[in-house]
Each structure stands twice: as C-alpha cells, then as structure tokens.
Amino acid sequence: MATPLTASQILAALIAEGLDVKERSGWRTHDRGNRGDGWGPVHGVMIHHTGGIAPSDGDIVWSGRADLPGPCAHAYLAKTGTLTLTSAGRANHAGGGDGAVLQAVIAESYTTRPPAPHKHDDSPGAVDGNARFYGLEVSDRGDGKPWPAAQYDAAVRWAAAICRAHGWTAKSVIGHKEWSDWKPDPAAFDMAVFRRDVQARLDAGTKPKAPTTPSTPPEETDMALSDADVQRIAAAVWAYKIPNPARPDGKGNPAQTQASSFQRSEDSHYDALRADLKRLQATVDQLAAAPTKEK
Numbered sequence: 001m002a003t004p005l006t007a008s009q010i011l012a013a014l015i016a017e018g019l020d021v022k023e024r025s026g027w028r029t030h031d032r033g034n035r036g037d038g039w040g041p042v043h044g045v046m047i048h049h050t051g052g053i054a055p056s057d058g059d060i061v062w063s064g065r066a067d068l069p070g071p072c073a074h075a076y077l078a079k080t081g082t083l084t085l086t087s088a089g090r091a092n093h094a095g096g097g098d099g100a101v102l103q104a105v106i107a108e109s110y111t112t113r114p115p116a117p118h119k120h121d122d123s124p125g126a127v128d129g130n131a132r133f134y135g136l137e138v139s140d141r142g143d144g145k146p147w148p149a150a151q152y153d154a155a156v157r158w159a160a161a162i163c164r165a166h167g168w169t170a171k172s173v174i175g176h177k178e179w180s181d182w183k184p185d186p187a188a189f190d191m192a193v194f195r196r197d198v199q200a201r202l203d204a205g206t207k208p209k210a211p212t213t214p215s216t217p218p219e220e221t222d223m224a225l226s227d228a229d230v231q232r233i234a235a236a237v238w239a240y241k242i243p244n245p246a247r248p249d250g251k252g253n254p255a256q257t258q259a260s261s262f263q264r265s266e267d268s269h270y271d272a273l274r275a276d277l278k279r280l281q282a283t284v285d286q287l288a289a290a291p292t293k294e295k
Helices: 007-016 058-062 099-107 149-166 192-205 227-239 255-289
Strands: 021-025 044-049 075-077 083-085 131-137 174-176 242-244 252-254
Touching: 007 021, 007 255, 044 149, 058 075, 075 149, 083 131, 131 149, 192 252, 252 255
Parallel strands: 021 083, 044 131, 044 174, 075 131
Antiparallel strands: 075 083, 242 252
C-alpha cells in the first residue's frame, strides 16, 4: 500500500526525471474528491491515448466531456513531449477494471504482462481503478501509428518518475487495454516493450544536471613557472592581437605593434624629464655660485 504523492512531490519527481513540465493553473486541487473509492492507496500508473486531435484533447483532459467530468488524467502529454499537469488527486481515467490485474500489479508477480482483463467499467466485480492508479493521457488518435520519439520518451520518463518516487519497478506500469477488456489504448505499441524501456530508465538512475559554477573554488598553487613556461607565455602574448575599436574594419593590431608604440611614448616622456632635470640642476648650480649678502 502506498500513500499518494503530494502535488509538490509529483512535480519534483518529474523535473528530476528531466521532463519538460508545465503546470496548468489550479492543477494541485483539481480532482474528483472522495467519489467512488476516493484516492489511494495507489499501486501503479496507467498509460492512455486520447483518441482525439491536438490541441483540443488537452482541454478535454482538463475539463472532461458531457458524459465524463474532468480531470481525465493526472497529466496530458503533447506530441512535442511537453507534459502538462492536470491533477494531483482522483481523476476519471481508469474506470472499472479487473481485480486480478490489480493484484498482479501490487505483487509485481507477472513475467512480461499481467493476466488478460475480463472486467470493464460497471461490470459485476469491477474494481475502481481511479482510486488506485496515476493516469497519463497522451495526445494520439489511436490509429496505431508510432508516437514521435520525444513524446514516447516523455511517456517513459513520466512512468519512471512515479515508479521511482514510490520504489516500484516497471511492473507497476500498465496500459488501459490491460486493465479493461473494453479498452484498446495505447494502440501504438506493446506494453511489454514500454515496460522494458521504463525499467531500463529506472536501472540507469537519474543524472543530476552539472552545476553552472564549481561548488568550491579551484585549488590554488604557488608553484613557480619554469623558463619554458615563461617563453611560451611571452610568445603567446607577443602573437596575440589586441582589438582596436578605432579601426572601422573592427580588426585588431598585433600586440607587438601596440607594445612598440607604448615603449616609444614612454621613452619620449623619459627624455623630456631628463631635459627638465638638467635645466633645474643648472639653475641650482648658478644659485649656489652667486655671492650672498650678510644680514
């Protein structure tokens, strides 16, 4: 038995899995409340296709239809791979299903696929799946054509994120067609293959993003430069071109030209100072040689 994740825990798990997540305004409290068997304990995740045409199917997942109030899933996945959060509580996505399938998911006891379902919504003995499964609605017409790579990868990441947060394996992931004998979704692939890809992601683990700046300053060293190091640095500086904003073509001048110009300017100032010093010294000498009057 597992307590449902909070809205903040869901969001954190999805972001950690590398998903492009959007939060629809009000999703944290947008749910079906305590209808049916309520919400939780939760035992797995369920994959659906909308059977509609984007982007209106995203609105239907949020608002529902005349015969099925929204939300119709916990998240909506667009063709682009962008995931929009639509609920953090009970949602109308699974409906009634087979209790034998639920037990196989809880125990994670099956091999490649759970037992075939023999129940559906409102059939005798059907189990309330809305209370026990997180649901993902994926934008797809249900014509069996493969999903775009970005969309399929995001679906795998979504399932892996929820399973990782609960400590489940990929055997806690089923398709709607594996829950109800009335449902065909998802039609684009075999759920055994999907579970294999989810498990591969769980086994690989999440990889945190590299920090943009080092967490600690790099270690400094006082080791002296060798003569060869000095020569290499001097050669690099000598060859470096310094940008010259005064040139209309925006090109730089060689560093040695800039250095030579600076040296000539400094030499000129030095010569002028030497001339001034000589004149001052001459004046001092003249004053020293002149006779002084007694007071």
